[in-house]
Amino acid sequence: MLNFDIQFPTRIHFGRGKIEELAREVLTYGKKVLLVYGGGSIKRSGLYEQLLNIFKESGITPIELPGVQSNPRISSVRQGVKLCREYEVELVLAVGGGSTIDCAKIIAAGTGYEGDAWDFFTRRARITQALPLGCILTLAATGSEMNGNAVISNEETEEKLGTGSPLLIPRFSILDPEYSFSVPPEQTAAGTVDIMSHVFEQYFSPTPGTFIQDRLAEAMLKTCIHYGPIALAKPDNYEARANLMWTGSLALNGLLGAGKRTDWATHDIEHEISAIYDVTHGLGLAILTPYWMYYVLDEKTAPRLADYARYVWGIEGSEDLAVARVGIEKTTEFFRSLHLAGSLKEIGVEAERLEEMAAKATAWGALGSFKKLEYLDVLTILQNAYKGNTAFSA
Amino acid sequence: MLNFDIQFPTRIHFGRGKIEELAREVLTYGKKVLLVYGGGSIKRSGLYEQLLNIFKESGITPIELPGVQSNPRISSVRQGVKLCREYEVELVLAVGGGSTIDCAKIIAAGTGYEGDAWDFFTRRARITQALPLGCILTLAATGSEMNGNAVISNEETEEKLGTGSPLLIPRFSILDPEYSFSVPPEQTAAGTVDIMSHVFEQYFSPTPGTFIQDRLAEAMLKTCIHYGPIALAKPDNYEARANLMWTGSLALNGLLGAGKRTDWATHDIEHEISAIYDVTHGLGLAILTPYWMYYVLDEKTAPRLADYARYVWGIEGSEDLAVARVGIEKTTEFFRSLHLAGSLKEIGVEAERLEEMAAKATAWGALGSFKKLEYLDVLTILQNAYKGNTAFSA
Numbered sequence: 001m002l003n004f005d006i007q008f009p010t011r012i013h014f015g016r017g018k019i020e021e022l023a024r025e026v027l028t029y030g031k032k033v034l035l036v037y038g039g040g041s042i043k044r045s046g047l048y049e050q051l052l053n054i055f056k057e058s059g060i061t062p063i064e065l066p067g068v069q070s071n072p073r074i075s076s077v078r079q080g081v082k083l084c085r086e087y088e089v090e091l092v093l094a095v096g097g098g099s100t101i102d103c104a105k106i107i108a109a110g111t112g113y114e115g116d117a118w119d120f121f122t123r124r125a126r127i128t129q130a131l132p133l134g135c136i137l138t139l140a141a142t143g144s145e146m147n148g149n150a151v152i153s154n155e156e157t158e159e160k161l162g163t164g165s166p167l168l169i170p171r172f173s174i175l176d177p178e179y180s181f182s183v184p185p186e187q188t189a190a191g192t193v194d195i196m197s198h199v200f201e202q203y204f205s206p207t208p209g210t211f212i213q214d215r216l217a218e219a220m221l222k223t224c225i226h227y228g229p230i231a232l233a234k235p236d237n238y239e240a241r242a243n244l245m246w247t248g249s250l251a252l253n254g255l256l257g258a259g260k261r262t263d264w265a266t267h268d269i270e271h272e273i274s275a276i277y278d279v280t281h282g283l284g285l286a287i288l289t290p291y292w293m294y295y296v297l298d299e300k301t302a303p304r305l306a307d308y309a310r311y312v313w314g315i316e317g318s319e320d321l322a323v324a325r326v327g328i329e330k331t332t333e334f335f336r337s338l339h340l341a342g343s344l345k346e347i348g349v350e351a352e353r354l355e356e357m358a359a360k361a362t363a364w365g366a367l368g369s370f371k372k373l374e375y376l377d378v379l380t381i382l383q384n385a386y387k388g389n390t391a392f393s394a
Numbered sequence: 395m396l397n398f399d400i401q402f403p404t405r406i407h408f409g410r411g412k413i414e415e416l417a418r419e420v421l422t423y424g425k426k427v428l429l430v431y432g433g434g435s436i437k438r439s440g441l442y443e444q445l446l447n448i449f450k451e452s453g454i455t456p457i458e459l460p461g462v463q464s465n466p467r468i469s470s471v472r473q474g475v476k477l478c479r480e481y482e483v484e485l486v487l488a489v490g491g492g493s494t495i496d497c498a499k500i501i502a503a504g505t506g507y508e509g510d511a512w513d514f515f516t517r518r519a520r521i522t523q524a525l526p527l528g529c530i531l532t533l534a535a536t537g538s539e540m541n542g543n544a545v546i547s548n549e550e551t552e553e554k555l556g557t558g559s560p561l562l563i564p565r566f567s568i569l570d571p572e573y574s575f576s577v578p579p580e581q582t583a584a585g586t587v588d589i590m591s592h593v594f595e596q597y598f599s600p601t602p603g604t605f606i607q608d609r610l611a612e613a614m615l616k617t618c619i620h621y622g623p624i625a626l627a628k629p630d631n632y633e634a635r636a637n638l639m640w641t642g643s644l645a646l647n648g649l650l651g652a653g654k655r656t657d658w659a660t661h662d663i664e665h666e667i668s669a670i671y672d673v674t675h676g677l678g679l680a681i682l683t684p685y686w687m688y689y690v691l692d693e694k695t696a697p698r699l700a701d702y703a704r705y706v707w708g709i710e711g712s713e714d715l716a717v718a719r720v721g722i723e724k725t726t727e728f729f730r731s732l733h734l735a736g737s738l739k740e741i742g743v744e745a746e747r748l749e750e751m752a753a754k755a756t757a758w759g760a761l762g763s764f765k766k767l768e769y770l771d772v773l774t775i776l777q778n779a780y781k782g783n784t785a786f787s788a
Contacts, residue, residue: 001636003409008402014653015397209633212617212641219609226605239603242395246653247606259408259640 001209001259008253010146011172014246016238018174019050019136023058025172029132030090034083035062036104037095038069042138045182047095051136063087065107068096071153071160071274071281072103077117080107084131094135094170097191098142098281101135102150105168108133118154121161127168135173139183140245141191141282143198143252145173153275159360160275175249177241185232189338190282192228192244196221197285198251201267204296204304204370207260217256218311223247225312228338265368266292269378272357279347286340287347290332291385296371297324304370343388354382395603395653402647404540405566408640410632412568413444413530417452419566423526424484428477429456430498431489432463436532439576441489445530457481459501462490465547465554465668465675466497471511474501478525488529488564491585492536492675495529496544499562502527512548515555521562529567533577534639535585535676537592537646539567547669553754554669569643571635579626583732584676586622586638590615591679592645595661598690598698598764601654611650612705617641619706622732659762660686663772666751673741680734681741684726685779690765691718698764737782748776 013021026033035051042048055062065080083089084107094104108131110117119125135145144150148168153160183191203217223243230240250256269292270284297305299321306320309327317323332342341347358379367373373381407415420427429445436442449456459474477483478501488498502525504511513519529539538544542562547554577585597611617637624634644650663686664678691699693715700714703721711717726736735741752773761767767775 001409001633001640003412005405005407005415007405011399011401013399015395018397021399209636211620211633212613212637212644215613215616216610219606219613222609223606239395239605242603242653243606246395250606250649255644259636 002207002261004258006254006258007166008146008255010170010253012146012175012249013172014175015242016176016178018176019054021172021174022051022136023054023060025134026060026091026093027058029171031060032087032090033060033062034065034080034087034089034092034104034107035095036065036068036080036092036100036107038067038097038100041182042095045179047136047138047179051095062093063089068100068103070099071278072099074118074152074154076103077106077110077152080104081110081117084111089131092131092133094133095138097137097139098144101137101142101144101170102152104133104135105130105144105148105150106152106163107131109165109168118152120163121152121154121159127163127165130165130167133168133170135170136179137173137175137245138179139187139191140180140241140248141194143195143248143250145170145175146249146253149252151271158275160271162271173249175245177238177245180241180245181236183235185235185339186280186283188231188235189228189340190280190286191248192224192231192282192338193286193289193335193340194282195244195248195251196224197266197282197289199224199256200289201264202256202260202262203308204263204301205260206369210260213256213258213260214307215311218308220247220251220256221312225334232338261369263368263370265370265373268367269357269361269381272361273344273349276353276357277347277349283340283347286335286338287342287344287388288381288385290328290335291381293328293331295377295381295384296368297321297328298371301371344382344386345388349386351386354386355379358382395607396601396655398652400648400652401560402540402649404564404647406540406569406643407566408569409636410570410572412570413448415566415568416445416530417448417454419528420454420485420487421452423565425454426481426484427454427456428459428474428481428483428486428498428501429489430459430462430474430486430494430501432461432491432494435576436489439573441530441532441573445489457483462494462497464493465672466493468512468546468548470497471500471504471546474498475504475511478505483525486525486527488527489532491531491533492538495531495536495538495564496546498527498529499524499538499542499544500546500557501525503559503562514557515546515548515553521557521559524559524561527562527564529564530573531567531569531639532573533581533585534574534635534642535588537589537642537644539564539569540643540647543646545665552669554665556665567643569639571632571639574635574639575630577629579629579733580674580677582625582629583622583734584674584680585642586618586625586676586732587680587683587729587734588676589638589642589645590618591660591676591683593618593650594683595658596650596654596656597702598657598695599654600763604654607650607652607654608701609705612702614641614645614650615706619728626732655763657762657764659764659767662755662761663751663775666755667738667743670747670751671741671743677734677741680729680732681736681738681782682775682779684722684729685775687722687725689771689775689778690762691715691722692765695765738776738780739782743780745780748780749773752776
């Protein structure tokens with residue numbers, strides 16, 4: 001186990017009706033709020049109107065930034081920054097899933113920064129201050145509601161990059177599983193895979209001696225595998241939505257990665273895809289993950305991949321490589337059972353752009369830590385995932 | 395799953411050499427520190443001298459409260475409160491295990507309270523303010539380093555009572571597993587059981603639909619079962635000490651109990667024993683736990699106790715009651731393998747005081763939530779634990 005420093009400062013209000021905490025939380029920071037949200041779903045669900053009523057009753061003035069898209073754009077961030085400055089906003093309130101929250105984070109950081117917020121992603125500037133941020137989560141997936149990370153796309157440069165700072169950790173997050181009842185099936189499936197992928201990126205690590213972190217990771221994977229299909233079949237099953245929502249937050253709040261080197265190669269590769277094609281992040285991960293697993297499997301990585309197969313999928317057997325392979329097959333089957341596509345070709349990715357993606361993904365160096373991936377490794381994974389033709393996915 | 399509100403504000407500095415964070419942390423709060431510690435172990439280990447050097451170099455003035463005992467006394471608290479007032483202390487710094495930290499917490503709360511600190515335990519007064527608190531942990535057990543709870547004994551009234559407040563949550567805790575290398579075998583064993591008992595008290599619950607919490611609990615139990623014997627056999631095994639230390643913090647920081655009713659009957663019963671006999675808390679728990687499990691096992695509780703047997707101990711079988719019984723046997727065997735006593739008689743408890751303990755334990759009402767325990771239930775558990783004669787412990 002490696003040394004680490006960690007803190008989980010977000011106040012979590014979890015459960016049915018927890019919106020009742022909103023006014024008190026907001027008023028801790030001020031009365032002028034930037035309300036960041038996506039499309040019309042919060043209007044259809046009635047949440048939007050509920051928020052306006054709460055604001056009215058509590059003397060809170062919302063300034064609205066609607067229309068934040070999935071794979072949120074730097075242009076939305078710039079709009080938000082402008083509004084925050086113009087109206088002297090005191091709190092940024094994100095209502096939605098990870099895209100909305102990530103956008104809100106960079107608005108919070110960008111408001112007091114004199115340059116352009118894209119500088120935080122190109123490493124031209126560091127985040128040294130941010131407006132306080134609150135979240136109302138409507139989709140279990142990214143865990144952004146409990147961490148200081150954000151991923152933003154730049155539509156002009158076709159880049160999708162991440163940044164992070166403890167200053168971006170939400171002060172509070174309201175997690176009402178009922179808000180996720182209306183999440184459509186593909187998003188429910190993609191969200192489940194996104195959570196699992198966050199666990200994988202931290203579980204598959206070269207650091208030895210991290211027994212507690214690894215068993216916690218397996219607990220979260222089992223939860224996704226148990227409840228993903230239930231949430232898909234019964235969208236208003238509270239138990240399933242609640243377990244997925246809380247697991248989503250725990251999977252990326254720092255707990256699983258504390259004390260170990262983490263990987264993130266699959267995420268880095270996926271970002272190159274969704275930077276160009278605007279693919280749902282979790283769908284891209286669902287396609288790539290089994291091909292990444294299959295590619296990195298060797299004598300050295302087999303024990304950990306076999307642990308995964310044994311402890312998460314209950315695969316028996318003493319030969320690590322063989323057990324690991326069954327675990328990868330199970331993973332593939334599971335993603336397919338969620339009705340997610342199995343190849344990049346199926347979702348419209350073009351073969352002639354794979355080299356460009358592999359080059360961009362490795363532009364700053366090799367990816368991953370569980371197994372280091374250079375340009376050719378990444379290209380091979382992309383090509384395999386494009387064709388969808390490995391033995392285990394037949 | 396029930397609604398919950400949670401936050402984990404303690405800054406954790408985990409690992410070898412993390413004492414390097416101390417001066418910076420302390421100076422955030424001030425220069426006058428009450429240094430709370432126990433016996434001579436921090437002097438023998440060299441930690442005490444190291445602390446004095448750090449304080450000297452950083453211009454920090456320590457005021458010392460040594461001699462805090464296990465099952466810390468309200469008299470130590472009163473001494474500490476007096477020192478804090480006299481020297482206008484700005485931060486209370488606990489160096490030790492749970493007893494020292496609990497004592498430091500109530501000193502922190504008592505300093506600004508005009509009455510006597512025992513009032514917090516008799517419900518005469520609520521904690522409304524507290525000095526900031528920092529911890530340097532030397533023993534993996536209570537989890538006090540990451541929560542707002544404290545248990546204090548009153549030697550005059552032979553009471554051992556608990557209280558808690560978010561105001562008592564340590565601002566920072568330094569967790570260096572090397573500090574626990576010198577923990578003697580019985581304390582290592584008792585600490586491991588204490589961690590497991592904290593997990594049990596939250597795992598065995600009547601609340602349905604808490605899959606993620608339950609799998610996380612099993613992860614922690616497996617960690618204790620894996621590393622307890624290693625730490626006992628090789629006291630300076632860093633991996634074992636690190637996994638136990640971090641698990642100890644996570645087991646009682648609120649994570650496992652969030653969203654469910656918790657039990658705590660075994661703890662409540664044990665407190666009556668250690669209030670009179672000054673028994674090591676974890677030893678008392680090791681004796682009581684199997685008898686509690688055995689007593690509460692019935693048709694209704696069998697599924698959860700069988701889950702425990704299956705997922706933690708790998709017991710196979712389809713009949714819940716039978717599987718559960720094997721799980722309880724395994725638990726008993728495990729505690730014995732740590733060389734802990736198996737009956738209350740062995741540790742000097744007197745048969746004629748069991749009724750008094752049962753009465754005191756249930757004075758404020760029935761115990762537990764997994765299965766409600768009235769006076770006669772508690773007495774039977776105590777009598778069984780006294781004799782140590784149930785079939786499974788033969």
